[in-house]
Amino acid sequence: MKEKLLVLAKACPIVSKKYKELVCVAGVTDNGDWRRVYPVPWECFWSTSKNCFRKKQWIEYELRKNEPSDHRNESRKIEHETIKLLKNEDYADIRKILEKKLTTIEELVRQGHKKVSLGVIKPEIIGFIEGEKQGLDKMMKKKEQKNLFMDDAVRIDPMTKKYSYVFKCGNPECKSHTMMCEDWELSELYRRCEQYRKAGNYKDENEVFEKVKQRFFNDMIKKKEIYFIVGTHYRFNSFMIVGVIYPKNTDKF
Numbered sequence: 001m002k003e004k005l006l007v008l009a010k011a012c013p014i015v016s017k018k019y020k021e022l023v024c025v026a027g028v029t030d031n032g033d034w035r036r037v038y039p040v041p042w043e044c045f046w047s048t049s050k051n052c053f054r055k056k057q058w059i060e061y062e063l064r065k066n067e068p069s070d071h072r073n074e075s076r077k078i079e080h081e082t083i084k085l086l087k088n089e090d091y092a093d094i095r096k097i098l099e100k101k102l103t104t105i106e107e108l109v110r111q112g113h114k115k116v117s118l119g120v121i122k123p124e125i126i127g128f129i130e131g132e133k134q135g136l137d138k139m140m141k142k143k144e145q146k147n148l149f150m151d152d153a154v155r156i157d158p159m160t161k162k163y164s165y166v167f168k169c170g171n172p173e174c175k176s177h178t179m180m181c182e183d184w185e186l187s188e189l190y191r192r193c194e195q196y197r198k199a200g201n202y203k204d205e206n207e208v209f210e211k212v213k214q215r216f217f218n219d220m221i222k223k224k225e226i227y228f229i230v231g232t233h234y235r236f237n238s239f240m241i242v243g244v245i246y247p248k249n250t251d252k253f
Contacts, residue, residue, distance in 0.1 A: 001063045003076075004030040005037065006089055006097070007055050008120075009229040009243025010045070012159065012187030023184070024242055026074075026118055026231055028097055030058075034074045034118040036231065037061070041080060045184075051083040055243065056094055058086035072117035072232060091251035098122075098227050098245065104171040105179075105239060108230070117232040120245075125226065126176060127166035128217035130209050133159055159190055161205075163212065165228070165241060179230070181241040186216055216244075223247060 011024035023045060026036045044051050053059050062082040069077040103119045164180045193208040202208055220226060229243035 001066050002060055003035070003063055003066075003078075004058055004060045004086065005035055006030075006058050006094070007053060008094075008098075008245060009231070010055055010184040011182040011242045012184050024182070024231070026229060026242055028101070032097075034101075034116075036072065036075045036118060037078045038069075038075070039077070039080060040083075044080060044083065051080075051085065053083070053085055054088070055245070056091070057088045060084040060086055070234065071114060072234075073115060074118050091247050094245065095225070102170065104174065105169045105177055105230070106171050106174065108239065113232045113237040117237075119230055121169045121228050121230060123165065123167035123169055123226060123228050125165055125167045125217070125221050128213050129164050129166065129178070130212075131162045131164065133162045159187055160194075161190065161209070163190075163216070165217075167228075179228075179239060179241050181216075181244065183241065183244045185244070186212065189215055220244075220246065 005025075006027045006029075007025060008027040009025065011026075013023050022038060023040050024036065024038065025040045026034070029035050043049055044053070046052060060082075061084070062079040064077040064079060066076070069075045098120050101120050102122055104121060108116055108119045162180055163186060164178050166176055166178050168174045168176055190208070190212055193202065193211045196202050197205065197208050202211070223246045225247065227245040228241045229245065230239045231242045232239055
């Protein structure tokens with residue numbers, strides 16, 4: 001069975017024992033349903049890949065089965081080799097789709113992760129904080145390993161820091177939430193800044209944080225509107241920000 005998806009979230013890659021490096025991809029189908037699809041290998045996002053796609057783009061693929069592939073109702077396994085690139089969507093149309101689906105963190109939690117594990121909120125951003133990444137020692141050991149062909153077993157440089165937003169979610173009684181952001185763009189910005197630091201272009205980790213904060217907090221809160229695509233963690237069922245949608249200069253209104 002084929003399905004079309006408007007991609008609204010590309011989270012930073014994770015390492016899977018079975019599939020190696022994977023990217024969490026989520027969005028809204030042409031039927032208006034929330035969808036999380038996997039496995040989507042990291043290689044799909046290399047510039048040399050014929051199936052390289054971006055956020056705010058429609059794609060088509062073959063479903064393995066049209067039923068949940070884990071305990072989250074929106075999850076589906078796909079045949080990633082069948083991914084077909086379709087049109088880029090106008091921001092004005094994306095905004096209409098998201099506005100109809102707006103919710104709050106409290107409402108998502110009330111419904112329960114087995115019923116709803118993806119959603120969109122329109123945040124009032126209050127702060128942006130940095131923390132230490134958990135499980136880093138285990139990841140670094142994997143990074144040092146080689147596969148049977150003597151290539152790196154893990155080909156991505158793990159983030160040593162995590163970044164979280166402090167925000168209100170639209171509920172009049174909401175005091176605030178602090179939620180980790182796993183957006184691909186943020187992780188790639190961090191990795192580039194770390195490369196600059198190691199090359200001697202940034203003096204220390206504090207400057208790296210300030211560069212990331214400038215882009216994803218100082219510049220972000222000046223935008224006309226921001227949407228957080230939130231989704232639950234597979235193991236812990238807690239919500240995190242898996243995608244940040246905001247207008248760019250090239251977007252059409």
